[in-house]
Amino acid sequence: MADDEINLNGDATVSGSSSRKRTRIQIRNEARIVRAALDVFSSNGYRGSTVDQIADTAGMSKANVLYYFNTKQDIYAAVLARTLTIWLDPLAELDAEGDPIEELWKYTQEKLRLSRKAPHASRLFANEILQGAPVIKPFLENQLKSLVTRKCQIIQTWIDQGKLAPVAPLHLIFLIWSSTQHYADFAPQINALNTEPEDVLHEQAEQTLKLMLTRGLAP
Amino acid sequence: MADDEINLNGDATVSGSSSRKRTRIQIRNEARIVRAALDVFSSNGYRGSTVDQIADTAGMSKANVLYYFNTKQDIYAAVLARTLTIWLDPLAELDAEGDPIEELWKYTQEKLRLSRKAPHASRLFANEILQGAPVIKPFLENQLKSLVTRKCQIIQTWIDQGKLAPVAPLHLIFLIWSSTQHYADFAPQINALNTEPEDVLHEQAEQTLKLMLTRGLAP
DNA sequence: GTCTATACAATGATAGAC
DNA sequence: GTCTATCATTGTATAGAC
Secondary structure, eight states: OOTTOOOTTOOOOOTTTTOOOOOHHHHHHHHHHHHHHHHHHHHHHHHHOOHHHHHHHHTSOHHHHHHHSSSHHHHHHHHHHHHHHHHHHHHHTOOTTSOHHHHHHHHHHHHHHHHHHOHHHHHHHHHHHHTTOTTTHHHIIIIIHHHHHHHHHHHHHHHHTTSSOOOOHHHHHHHHHHHHHHHHHTHHHHHHHOOSOHHHHHHHHHHHHHHHHHHHHOO | OOTTOOOTTOOOOOTTTTOOOOOHHHHHHHHHHHHHHHHHHHHHHHHHOOHHHHHHHHTSOHHHHHHHSSSHHHHHHHHHHHHHHHHHHHHHTOOTTSOHHHHHHHHHHHHHHHHHHOHHHHHHHHHHHHTTOTTTHHHIIIIIHHHHHHHHHHHHHHHHTTSSOOOOHHHHHHHHHHHHHHHHHTHHHHHHHOOSOHHHHHHHHHHHHHHHHHHHHOO
8 A cells, every 4th residue: 555545544544554565567557457447447447337337448358457456355455545635635735824715716717716626536436436436435534534624623613713605624624625616526517518629628617606606604 | 308408419409209109198207207217326326326226226127117218328318317307407597687696595595405405416416427427428519519509698797797716617516516416416424424314414505605605706 | 677478246138937 | 027047258366488
């Protein structure tokens, strides 16, 4: 397990304790498999994906893929673990010392940027959670819950200081998550309804979210 | 095909033209299968679901299920078609003559209510769209697009009349869809993070959305 | 480390008795 | 209309040659 990988069990294990030294070729091929698996799992979900598809996408044989990861489950867990980092990082940046509305808008903007830059990651989680979050439930209940609780306290403090409209902090976070991830998760629907060019679409999205957020949150 | 069912091809076909007369028992069993299929497909997606699971849930044998619907695809299409109606109706209610913010809030409230009352339907679509909307793409590009375009014009008129903040109408609709459906689609995540009782949770959701919408949209 | 071949289970769909 | 039995296919995983 790589050092920057998230522990899906929620336990406090020593990072890298069980992994032997890996050769360059191993590192390269595992990375290729994980990249391919992100592609496949994010569009088809866990059960809808086959090891064959992943192997094809990675340009390897099925048997070879299963040499690096013993089971399909293992591949899936690896992809989730490595992608969770991207998803978690921006919220951690929310700074209690900064200007409240500015901080929240910066966070929203970053999530919007991620939805555009890493839509696969977004869809991977959407799929996982839609199926009941069987693999990442421990992560949600431990690491994510702990982080979100801390950030909710910051937001609540801002509200108590009269710097922010009296929203429910947790639901404000849900609103930011949903409205930004929507652009990745529901892309086919958005493309069916939108007539503007790509860049205009995203400009309008950003402008509308900014307007709604800044006005809605003003004390 | 039932009369209140949505045509997934987007063509203008004569309703019921190809269906023979159905006996009571047929109607009852088809309904049972569709209800069971909604359960199964919405939690596992199309490929993740098996005809066996559907048969079990419906309390029938697999062979008997496949007597009523020849293929798994047919079951899926039937469930989607019957559920789309629920999803479409509320937007159609948006009234150009009413008070803009009140109308938009009523619509949001109705969507929130649906997310709570019919979370399966929400997840069924989320799954379908995540996989690229293979079945309902024609519907999105025709019926839905036509409806959304009309409603966007109403919203734009409101803005032009100075009754509403200058948002991009399409993106306002996306915001309403995403923030309300989130409570159905991401339920496992919400349950992992929320500590309040069910009814408090939904009260807070409604209160926060109302505050953000009404303040955000005020001209 | 990588490939071919294959075992074994799950699943969609059909045939035919009742 | 409903059931049991069965087939064909696909998909996960392993064995063993190279």
